[in-house]
Amino acid sequence: MKTRSPSVIVIGGGFGGISAARTLQDASFQVMVLESRDRIGGRVHTDYSFGFPVDLGASWLHGVCKENPLAPVIGRLGLPLYRTSGDNSVxxxxxxxxxxxxxxxxxxxxxxxxxxxxxxxxxxxxxxxxxxxxxxxxxxxxxxxxxxxxxxxxxxxxxxxxxxxxxxxxxxxxxxxxxxxxxxxxxxxxEELLPGGHGLMVRGYRPVINTLAKGLDIRVGHRVTKIVRRYNGVKVTTENGETFVADAAVIAVPLGVLKSGTIKFEPKLPEWKQEAINDLGVGIxxxxxxxxxxxxxxxxxxxxxxxxxxxxxxxxxxxxxxxxxxxxxxxxxxxxxxxxxxxxxxxxxxxxxxxxxxxxxxxxxxxxxxxSRWGSDVNSLGSYSYDIVGKPHDLYERLRVPVDNLFFAGEATSSSFPGSVHGAYSTGLMAAEDCRMRVLERYGELDLFQPVMGEEGPASVPLLISRL
The missing domain is CATH 3.90.660.10 (Polyamine Oxidase; Chain A, domain 2)
Incomplete structure (x- = not known):
């Protein structure tokens, strides 16, 4: 008889990691988030030192429309957007x-x-x-x-x-x-362009990430250095020598950090996965x-x-x-x-x-x-991903594909919306769903007639948009 609920360690507390953690916790998983910085948000960083919010990282919602996966969250919070363009030009x-x-x-x-x-x-x-x-x-x-x-x-x-x-x-x-x-x-x-043009988050992105993170077990200042995967689970080691074990892990660290090789994988990641990491571009x-x-x-x-x-x-x-x-x-x-x-x-x-x-x-x-110094910041080592010359666009998808019980999320795993907050967010939801299916399958508890997470979601709230 099983006495504990399935467990997941999420590595990286940016939008991809937090949305995966939120979704898994809502599905009754035990979830712990390990974040190397002393704050959540990753490359979303709203600063208040001027006495009002300014975003040092991402600041736009690309595609101000109800099709945007982030729109329901932003709409429910009543956060205003300032639309800076009416078309969907790249x-x-x-x-x-x-x-x-x-x-x-x-x-x-x-x-x-x-x-x-x-x-x-x-x-x-x-x-x-x-x-x-x-x-x-x-x-x-x-x-x-x-x-x-x-x-x-x-x-x-x-x-x-x-x-x-x-x-x-x-x-x-x-x-x-x-x-x-x-x-x-x-x-x-x-990349796919959602309709509705681009909207600036007038009050910054912080309220959105804080809402998603509410009630999660998040350990800041925990830099992961090693991830060991075995058939029955994962063991994650941090810089200060602490170890954590779980059934699976969601890896939602920036592409620049994966490229740097500061996280050791045991056994090594398969060659196709390592190639995706090496061959995707990361810009500043x-x-x-x-x-x-x-x-x-x-x-x-x-x-x-x-x-x-x-x-x-x-x-x-x-x-x-x-x-x-x-x-x-x-x-x-x-x-x-x-x-x-x-x-x-x-x-x-x-x-x-x-x-x-x-x-x-x-x-x-x-x-x-x-x-901001996104290129030299050891927690990001770049701003966001892009396609470099001679490399196929399907690398984003390859970066997203799970390896055993390791699931990947973040803007660089989004083939439709790379380099965007809603891209990171939606890959977190996908990684959570893949992880949930895999782990429950192993527990023999998967009810195939259960609705997929998010299907019955709450009715959408219209976005507040101003244009002077």
Missing amino acids: LYDHDLESYALFDMDGNQVPQELVTEVGITFEHILEEINKVRDEQDADMSISKAFSIVFARKPELRLEGLAHNVLQWYVCRMEGWFAADAETISAKCWDQ ENKIILHFEKVFWPKVEFLGVVAETSYGCSYFLNLHKATSHPVLVYMPAGQLAKDIEKMSDEAAVNFAVLQLQKILPDALPPVQYLV
């Missing part, structure tokens, strides 16, 4: 009218030119899709650009228009948190959040600096429009983000303010600031 998390772009001399780029170049950019991307369909071998987005320009010289732009195009490339690099030289032309548009996008005494910038959602190369371009998110606080967020990605991570916080802030002063000479110094 590359614009803001509508074109909400940009103000400037050249290096501080002159604003005429809005007609911004729109015109935006249309050219879309034509180039259409041509890139033709180029990739003709060739078997993959290539980088930047290589594909060169081929398109050689074929269709009329798409090549000069002067200011060229610089604006570079800014669009810079935005594309921000979307993937990687440089155009490494982004796959074959796979760049493979950071935030330098600047809190000012007062607003001295135009009333747009995005300020941009155009330059001759995408590396020289920059962009600032204006949080004042969405949250009414005088805050600008400088967001470097790819190589630029790596270079800025080598600087001290003060130097990084000075660098951002210098970019701002190029376009707004009377820019004030910030009264407070925050600097």
Whole structure:
């Protein structure tokens, strides 16, 4: 006679791990979450040191619609969203009218030119899709650009228009948190886009993760170093030598951490799984959040600096429009983000303010600031995953597939929504369901006519969306 309920250890307290833990606990499993940081949330990190919430990590809901798996949770909490784009474009998390772009001399780029170049950019991307369909071998987005320009010289732009195009490339690099030289032309548009455009979480993501985590047994400051799987269970060891045993484990640590090899698996993970870890890209996008005494910038959602190369371009998110606080967020990605991570916080802030002063000479110094370092943070070692040149898009799915009683979750295991919070969340639900089926099957207790978790879920609550 069995006296205990089935048990699971969840490794990683980000959105993937917490949603898996929540689901399994609700299914009467004994669940323990081991998290290396001193807080939950992972790459979702809402900071309150300015006296109001700002997100140092994820801050958007991509796809403001009821099809978004996170919508019911956000709706029930009554959290407001500020919609920054009406369409479902991969590359614009803001509508074109909400940009103000400037050249290096501080002159604003005429809005007609911004729109015109935006249309050219879309034509180039259409041509890139033709180029990739003709060739078997993959290539980088930047290589594909060169081929398109050689074929269709009329798409090549000069002067200011060229610089604006570079800014669009810079935005594309921000979307993937990687440089155009490494982004796959074959796979760049493979993720699914939910309708409803993009919404900024006005009060940050913290209330969402806290709600999901309520009542869970979460051990923070527990860095896992070893996972041993046997036919009858798993044994997990942490850095300080503690060991924990359970029937199964859900591994929801960031891809960068899996790549680093700081967690030893015994026996080793199968080769197909290790290859998925090695071959998926992990990008870096950071935030330098600047809190000012007062607003001295135009009333747009995005300020941009155009330059001759995408590396020289920059962009600032204006949080004042969405949250009414005088805050600008400088967001470097790819190589630029790596270079800025080598600087001290003060130097990084000075660098951002210098970019701002190029376009707004009377820019004030910030009264407070925050600097994220997702690339060098040992708990993340990157911002989020993307497709690199020459590697298949099915790597996300391979990363998700269970190995015996180890189940995998997190944004890098989502083939539909990689790099997103709702992607991480939905993989947590999937890992929990796979784990539940496997463990109960072993206990011989699986009632195949039981409804699958979440099927009878509560009626959905509409999202609160503002658009000024």
